[in-house]
Amino acid sequence: MRQRRFFLASVLVLCLSLASAPPAYSASVGELVEAAKKEGALELLAPSSLTPMGAQSLAEAFNQKYGLRIHVNYHPSSNMVGDVSKVVGFAATGVPPEWDLMLVTDSHHGTLWLRKLHTPYDYKSLGMDPRAIHYDSGAISFAHQIVLPAYKKGTLSAQDVPKRWEDLLDPKWKGGKMGMSTATHHLARLAAGPWGEKKTTEFVKALAAREPFLGTLAQLSTRLQLGEILIAITLIDQFIYTAQTKGVPLTLADGIEPVVSPAWHAGVLRNAPHPGTGHLFTFFLTTAEGQKVWEKFTGGASAFVPGTKTYEYMKGKQVVYMTQDQAKMIDRLTTEYGKIFGFTK
DSSP states (O other): OHHHHHHHHHHHHHHHHHHSOOOOOOOOHHOOOOOOHHHOOOEEEEEEEGGHHHHHHHHHHHHHHHHHOOOEEOOOOOOOSHHHHHHHHHHHTOOOOOOSSSEEEEEHHHHHHTTTTTTOOOOGGGGGOOOGGGGGTEEEEEEOEEEEEEEESSSOTTSSOOOSGGGGGGGGGTTTEEEEESOOOHHHHHHHSSSHHHHHHHHHHHHHHHHHHEEEHHHHHHHHHHTSSSEEEEEEEEHHHHHHTTTOEEOOTTTOEEOOEEEEEEEBBOOSSSEEEHHHHHHHHHHHHHHHHHHHHSSOOOOOOSSHHHHHHHHHSSSEEOGGGGGGHHHHHHHHHHHHSOOOO
């Protein structure tokens, strides 16, 4: 009986420790540089749209700025839902993460934050814009995506190009002519924002009834380029940019509002093997050097910095940005909408 009480008490202590957010620690940039010199490496998970060349350019600019020789191992991601699930699964079994730093969307970092899987850092002490600091200092935003329906120019007539989100419910898109990605959090943002949960969930159910092709964002981009689907329910501007640089005329359905704008967040994982390097690289992404490389290879930048392409695009539009207090709702609806579409049971 005594052993049973001790076991239950131990479980309670463990649960309480997981339920409380770890405190954010601070260090100067110089101290982070010294920590990075000792660690010597960084395991970086970032979107596949960054490309190996983009990751190499980031690494070179990072090393040059701080006088380092860090070996940055780039892990391209085309399925962030699966990557986040892997981190959550590893943590549940006590296995350390295989990545130090994850460059994924605010929604994905919301999932990690709800499970206390970040290593917080006092980024404000480095003079960072408070608007860029999220999830109890566990992640920062350094760029914003533009998310809308997408198609390939020349495959749709002007009248077939959707002008509203609701135009995607037209019966002509039924039977695999339309594609839906694993990024169901795109639609969950409409629920947490201007549409509300009831309208958005009804919209999602109606879309699922159109039997769209299901795949990752990368797969939808490829199928659009090959003409195997005519329209993607949502696609991010980075895939549009990458396709256009190769001469493929993918485009967003401009004019549809609200524009969904997930932010690219950088966050160091709990028990990461190279946390100092991870925090320094996170800060680097907000610098002029980091922003320049990111925009060159992804076409995106911060919507909060006047003069960037993203800032100009968003001007005057109704835009849906995610806030920290929406994380729990978006996390729940992302899973629910995944089931409605058929990604999971």
